[in-house]
Each structure stands twice: as structure tokens, then as C-alpha cells.
Amino acid sequence: MNDGARFFRIVLIACGFVAAVSIILVGVGLSLIAYLACLAAFILAVSALVILRRAYATDHARLMRLNELDTRRADQAAVLSHEIRTPLAVIQGAAELLAERAAGPLTDKQSIFIDRIVDNAVRMHTFSEQLLTRARLEAGLFSIDRSLVDIRILFRNVIEELSQISSATIVLDAPGAPVSALIDAQMIRQVLTNLVNNAASSESASGRVEVRIVPGEDEVMISVSDGGTGMTDAQRERLFRRFSSGRPLGNGTGIGLFISQQFIELHNGRIYVDTITGKGTTMMFTLPLVEQKTK
Numbered sequence: 001m002n003d004g005a006r007f008f009r010i011v012l013i014a015c016g017f018v019a020a021v022s023i024i025l026v027g028v029g030l031s032l033i034a035y036l037a038c039l040a041a042f043i044l045a046v047s048a049l050v051i052l053r054r055a056y057a058t059d060h061a062r063l064m065r066l067n068e069l070d071t072r073r074a075d076q077a078a079v080l081s082h083e084i085r086t087p088l089a090v091i092q093g094a095a096e097l098l099a100e101r102a103a104g105p106l107t108d109k110q111s112i113f114i115d116r117i118v119d120n121a122v123r124m125h126t127f128s129e130q131l132l133t134r135a136r137l138e139a140g141l142f143s144i145d146r147s148l149v150d151i152r153i154l155f156r157n158v159i160e161e162l163s164q165i166s167s168a169t170i171v172l173d174a175p176g177a178p179v180s181a182l183i184d185a186q187m188i189r190q191v192l193t194n195l196v197n198n199a200a201s202s203e204s205a206s207g208r209v210e211v212r213i214v215p216g217e218d219e220v221m222i223s224v225s226d227g228g229t230g231m232t233d234a235q236r237e238r239l240f241r242r243f244s245s246g247r248p249l250g251n252g253t254g255i256g257l258f259i260s261q262q263f264i265e266l267h268n269g270r271i272y273v274d275t276i277t278g279k280g281t282t283m284m285f286t287l288p289l290v291e292q293k294t295k
Contacts, residue, residue, distance in 0.1 A: 084128040092148035126257070137262045144184045144266055148290060151179045151188075151213060151220060158192050159211060167207065168200035176211040179220050180290045187263040188287070193255035195224040195283045202228030202281065219269070220289050225282040231275040239273060260285075 004052075038157070094162065095117040106114065152174045163170050192211070199209040214221040239257060264271045264285045271285035 011111070019143070022026075032139060034217045054144075060219065067287055082239070083123060088121050088125050088128070092118060092125070095121060112174055133259050137259065139195050144181045144187065146184055147250055149188075150272075151183075151222075154189065155192060155211060155213065155222075156163050158189055159229050162193065162196055166200045169208045170196060170200070171208065171210045172213075173210060174175055176215070176255075179213055179215045181220060181287050182290055183267055184263075187266070191260045191263050191285065192224070195285075196262045199224050199226035199228070199283070202226045215289060219286045221284060221286050223282050223284045225280060230277045230281055232271070232277055236273060236275060 034282050076180040080108045095114050097104065099111065099114045099118060155174065156172055159170050196209055197210065210223075210225045212223045212225070214223070261271050264287075265288055269288065271283070273281060273283055
């Protein structure tokens with residue numbers, strides 16, 4: 001039954017109720033004034049229902065327009081991301097071929113320039129992907145594909161991959177039994193990648209990033225710590241805002257942290273930060289655990 005049919009059904013029931021009350025009033029010999037008072041109350045009730053119905057219809061139409069705008073924005077972001085990624089792939093591929101000396105030998109200075117082209121092409125490709133992800137999140141187009149995952153194995157694989165391309169020393173501290181959770185492995189992989197990359201790019205004297213897994217009774221706590229300069233109160237305040245980061249102005253867009261927060265919240269987890277200026281930063285997030293059955 002749609003909303004319109006439900007509304008008119010309520011009105012008909014109210015009419016029947018007033019008719020029944022009127023018959024009772026006449027039967028017991030009450031005055032016409034009492035009947036008119038009952039009728040006036042009915043008219044006021046129907047008027048209130050009409051006003052509520054119109055307000056609901058207005059709000060529903062406004063919500064539909066907002067949803068349409070969000071979907072359109074996500075579509076535009078997808079087109080923009082595609083248009084950016086296509087030429088970037090060509091630039092990156094050509095630069096990588098040059099770096100491999102496929103077109104001939106390079107001087108040391110030329111190699112430096114080629115490496116810069118490759119690095120910035122990768123950065124722009126990542127940024128375009130983040131823009132698309134953010135637009136899809138805001139439009140509510142993301143759905144979680146959960147599966148039972150051993151978080152220790154997932155994180156070990158991610159850290160091994162990141163260690164091959166990062167200059168920082170990335171260490172995983174995850175002793176004990178397997179830690180299983182129903183998660184979207186790709187989403188959590190991206191969260192860990194974002195947090196580790198942020199920690200590795202901080203102004204760190206030690207160049208060390210430590211990832212720790214601490215299981216509890218019903219959730220697991222994951223922390224990513226660096227030995228950098230930490231954050232000021234102002235940087236911490238704007239940490240999870242879109243296009244803001246915990247680093248000085250100009251160093252990073254902050255989209256990665258915003259996306260990480262949204263992904264964790266989709267898993268019914270929490271994400272927060274512990275930082276002291278000059279002492280480093282620890283990013284922490286939680287994920288619900290799967291109850292282990294004892295045999």
C-alpha cells in the first residue's frame with residue numbers, strides 16, 4: 001500500500017468514527033452543540049493530516065532531488081576520473097619504458113627527471129581514484145562485500161607490498177592466534193595503505209612505521225604509529241575533514257583519511273588519533289570480531 005492510499009484510508013476510518021459517535025450522541029439525547037464540537041474536532045484532525053501529508057510530500061520530493069544530485073555528481077566524478085586516468089596511464093607507461101632504457105641509454109640527470117614523471121603520474125592516478133571513491137561514498141553508492149578474513153594475513157601481505165616501494169621501515173606486531181573478522185578485504189586494505197603511507201611520509205627521524213594488532217573480546221584494535229613530529233591541536237581538529245590533512249599546508253589532500261574514516265564506519269568501527277607535538281602520531285581504528293567457537 002502506497003502513502004496516498006494509506007492516508008485516505010485513515011481519513012475514511014476517521015469519518016466512520018465520527019459517524020458512529022454522532023449516532024451514539026443522538027441516541028443518548030445529547031445536545032446539538034456536543035455533536036458540532038465532535039464534528040469540529042474531526043475537521044481539525046483531517047486538516048492536520050492534510051498538512052502533514054503535504055509536508056511529507058515536499059520533504060520526499062526534496063530528498064529525491066538531493067539523491068539525484070548526489071548520483072549525478074558521482075557520475076560526473078566517474079567521467080572525470082576516467083578522463084584523467086587515460087592520459088595518465090599513457091604518460092606513466094611511456095615514462096616507465098624510458099626508465100627501463102627501452103628507447104636507449106639515459107644520463108643521470110635524465111633518469112632523475114623520468115623518475116619524477118613516474119612518481120607524479122602515480123600520485124595523480126591515486127588522487128583521481130580517491131576523488132571517485134569520495135563521490136561514490138557521498139552518493140551512498142558503496143556496498144560492503146563482507147567475507148571472513150584473517151586480519152593478520154591480510155595485513156602481512158599489505159605490509160610486504162608497501163615495504164617494497166617505501167623508504168620507511170614498516171613493522172607488523174601481531175603475535176598470537178589468527179584474528180578473524182567479517183570485513184570487506186579491499187576496503188580495509190585501502191585503509192591500512194592510506195594510514196601507513198601517511199605515517200611513512202611524515203617528518204620522521206627514525207623512518208620507522210609500526211602496525212600493531214590487538215584483539216579484544218568483541219573487537220580488534222589496529223594502530224599505525226610513526227616517530228614523526230606529531231600534530232598541533234589545529235591539525236588534529238581538521239584531520240578527518242575533506243581536503244584537509246594532519247600535515248602542514250600543501251602536504252597532502254586529506255582525502256585518504258576521509259575515505260578511511262568512511263570505510264571504517266561502514267564496518268561499524270571507530271577511528272581516532274593519538275598525537276603529541278614532537279613525539280609522533282598513532283592512528284587507531286577498530287573492527288568487530290567474529291566470535292570464535294571453542295571445540
